[in-house]
Amino acid sequence: MQNVTSRKKLYKSGKNWVAGTVLATAAMVMPMFHMDATYANEEVAPAQTTSSWRAKTVDQVVSAV
16 A cells, blocks of 8 residues: 555635624624714604603503403
């Protein structure tokens, strides 16, 4: 038998993993920073108040359950 030596080329995949991770993270984070533009002459609706909200009593909760 004869010893057979073969050369195998190893590729560095570390750069690809880093680039893929950065792109995936950017794709997930970008929708969180989407903001609607408001212009100076644009009317903005006031925030809704919570004055019409009332807490339920214990009896109302028990009857609902």
